[in-house]
Amino acid sequence: MARGSAVAWAALGPLLWGCALGLQGGMLYPQESPSRECKKLDGLWSFRADFSDNRRRGFEEQWYRRPLWESGPTVDMPVPSSFNDISQDWRLRHFVGWVWYEREVILPERWTQDLRTRVVLRIGSAHSYAIVWVNGVDTLEHEGGYLPFEADISNLVQVQLTAQTSLGPVSDFYTLPVGIRTVAVTKSQFLINGKPFYFHGVNKHEDADIRGKGFDWPLLVKDFNLLRWLGANAFRTSHYPYAEEVLQMCDRYGIVVIDECPGVGLALPQFFNNVSLHHHMQVMEEVVRRDKNHPAVVMWSVANEPASHLESAGYYLKMVIAHTKALDPSRPVTFVSNSNYAADKGAPYVDVICLNSYYSWYHDYGHLELIQLQLATQFENWYKKYQKPIIQSEYGAETIAGFHQDPPLMFTEEYQKSLLEQYHLGLDQKRRKYVVGELIWNFADFMTEQSPTRVLGNKKGIFTRQRQPKSAAFLLRERYWKIANETRYPHSVAKSQCLENSPFT
Ligand code: GCB
Secondary structure, eight states: OOSOOOEESSOOOSEEEEESSOOTTOOOOOOOBTTEEEEEOOEEEEEEEOOSTTSOHHHHTTGGGSOGGGGSOOEEEEESSOGGGTOSOHHHHTOOSOEEEEOOOOOOHHHHHOTTOEEEEEESOOSSEEEEEETTEEEEEEESSSSOEEEEOHHHHOSSOOOGGGSOOOOOOOOOOOOOOOEEEOSSOEEETTEEOOEEEEEOOSOOTTTTTSOOHHHHHHHHHHHHHHTOOEEEOTTSOOOHHHHHHHHHHTOEEEEEOSOBOOOSGGGSSHHHHHHHHHHHHHHHHHHTTOTTEEEEEEEESOOTTSHHHHHHHHHHHHHHHHHOTTSOEEEEEOSOTTTOSSGGGOSSEEEEOOBTTTBSTTOGGGHHHHHHHHHHHHHHHHOOOEEEEEOOOOBOTTOOOSSOOTBSHHHHHHHHHHHHHHHHHHTTTTEEEEEESOSBOBOOOOOTTOSSSBOOOSBOTTSOBOHHHHHHHHHHHHHHHHHHSTTSOOOOOOTTSOSOO
């Protein structure tokens, strides 16, 4: 699902702020301060998808030179949102190609008249290649979705063009909430502030009915209330960096994050080339630069399920991981593997082994009785070979809410529950040894492309897409609170905790 490939005429992006001189390094989350003003550009934009055969009519006809409505019909499109989820036009539901967003903006007079004001245009994210025109001038390009990009547009919006450096210094204020903690990894433990930490949490997606991937405060707060209800203490931002507001919430609520870059779908040998490698490193730079100040982020994940059994993948992953470590020596680095332990060429370079496995779903389906054996073999093989802590980074089962069958059959709530129970028995065998975490796939049902294996999207959520619990949510809740209480009171049996208590230690 796309958040929207933004191409605009006279457009000033989802977010614009003016401020006095400063902002060294840029890319800071836009916030107001005594020296900074923000102008949010959320709301309705004019929109058109380029349905022409080569999808390039907009460039050929230079739609960016004039108001968009002059070159053809437009529709209203909310920002932020996913254009695929809004329209009744079936072509747009699956559209891949250039789409055009346009917005006219009125700036405060001081921003355009006072030459000491630095005006910066910042796009929170646009998927997956974006070109931005301001007053018809090609101002900004960015490849890769999910991450912010920005440009100084003072010269484009200010009336007189005088060198700004000739003006005297101006104070600039930008404050950051601070959290201090240490993260370390031994050969069998993940340590936060020197204490063993066990990840009991979820994988998520930025996804909901109608909103799609578009950021939404009520949805975010609902999700955090559900995480607390569940007793979860962690999540992985599968499979891309989430909105900065999400990480701010994690800092506030004490939810630990494995921050993943959009390195997904690296499944074929031809993907492991120098061009991809260069871009991948650049994306890691953007992720680290954006998220490094969040104490909630305790580990970087550079990819999900790359074809890590390939020789070329080994070199590629080695380089991306080394680059990420050089960017941030303070955090461990991983990638999420679904390869065989004996064949994986990337595992030697990670600090923590993250494993996805779908026993009794994609393998041995229907045979719940095999899970414990499979899981024990998986953990023992990996640990014996690498002597590194392991996280079960995905496991789960498609479940259609309201489907029931006992004895359990696939797609029913009973099957999901039983599968989880079997996994938990297997995890408990290794939990105090070298398995340092478990993240269910998935927190909530989410939309996907159509395929014979998807029933209106991926249904492996323990909550529905509307955030209502399936039976498995109650099972997981009992387990997570039990683990949370064990961690908090290591030598006592868990007492029932009231809901307002936090599972985070
Ligand atoms: C995986 C992928 C995830 C899929 C999931 C599934 O291994 O990492 O993106 O959604 O399996 O449900 O098939």
